[in-house]
Amino acid sequence: MPTLEERVAGLETAVTALAETLKAGQEQLAGAVELLKDLVSTLSPLADSVRTLADAQGQLISVVRTLAEADWAHAWKEHFKPHRVGPFVITPPWAALPAPADGLPVVIDPGLAFGTGLHPTTQLCLELAAELVRPGETVLDLGTGSGILAIAAARLGAGQVLALDIDPLAVKAARANVRRNRLSRQVKVVRGTLKGPTGPFGLILANLSAPVLTELAPAIAASLASGGRLVASGLLVGRADDLERLYAGLGLESLDRRTSGDWAALVLGRGQG
Ligand SMILES: C[S@@+](CC[C@H](N)C(=O)[O-])C[C@H]1O[C@@H](n2cnc3c(N)ncnc32)[C@H](O)[C@@H]1O
16 A cells, blocks of 8 residues: 555656646647648738739739620721611711711711611611601600611601600610700600500601510500501511501501511501591
8 A cells, every 4th residue: 555655756746747748738739820820821822812813813804895895886887887778868977978968867876776777677667757757747766776766757857756765875875866966856865665645646666676566565556646657667577467466456557568678667557536
C-alpha cells in the first residue's frame, strides 16, 4: 500500500504530465491558427483576383453586347434611302439629297420602331390611304410605329389624326417624326391602344397582325363612323377570309383586298346608317 507521500508524489507527476500535454495541445492549436491565418492571407489576394477577373468578364460582355446592339440598330440605315410609295416620297432625315419636289414628302427616322415604308404591309397601307383619305376627315392610325401612316394621312389632307401605339419606343419615334414633318397640329401621338368605342373615325389604318386585329375587332368596329372605312393589314393572305368573316359579324362589309407577296390588306366599310 503506497504511503501518503508516495500518493502525493504520484499525483504531482500526473498533474505535471497533464499540464505538459495541455501546453503541447495549446501550442499545436496556436500553430494551426497560424497556418489558417497564412492560408487566409494567401487566399484573399486570390479571391480579389477572381473577383477582378469576373468584373472584367462582365465588362467585356456588356461592351460586346452594346457593340452588337449598336451595329444592329444602325445596319439597316444603309438600305434606307429615299423611295417612292404611291404619291409619297419617303426620306430618312440623314439622306444626302433633298426629297424630289414632285411627291408628298414623308421624312422618317424610325429609330427602333417599325415603319420605314420598305415593308409590303406599310406599302399596301400607304397606297390604300392615298385612295381613301377624304379631306378634313378624322383618321386613326392604330399601331403607328414610326408614325409613317399618320404623317401620310395628314399629308393627304386628313383633319385630325390620332396615332396610337403600345410601344414607348414607337411613341418616341413617332412624336419626333411628327415634329420633323411639322405636323404637330394635325397629328397627336398617344401611348396606348383602343379599349372601346373612340372617335368615331372616318378612316382607321390598322397595320397590326391577325391576332391583334382579332382581339381589337369589337373596339375597332365600334370606333368606325357610319360610312367609315377600315384598312386592316399586317396579316398573311391565308388569314384574310377569317378576318373578313369576323368583321362581317360586327357589321363591316368587305370592300377590297390587296396583296403583296404573302401579305394582305383588307378594306372594310361600315355602311351609312
Ligand atoms: C407592323 S407595325 C406597323 C407600323 C406602321 N404603322 C407601319 O405601317 O409601318 C405594328 C405596330 O403596332 C404596335 N402594336 C402592337 N399591338 C398593338 C396594340 N394592341 N395596340 C396598339 N399598337 C399595337 C406595335 O408596337 C408596332 O409599332
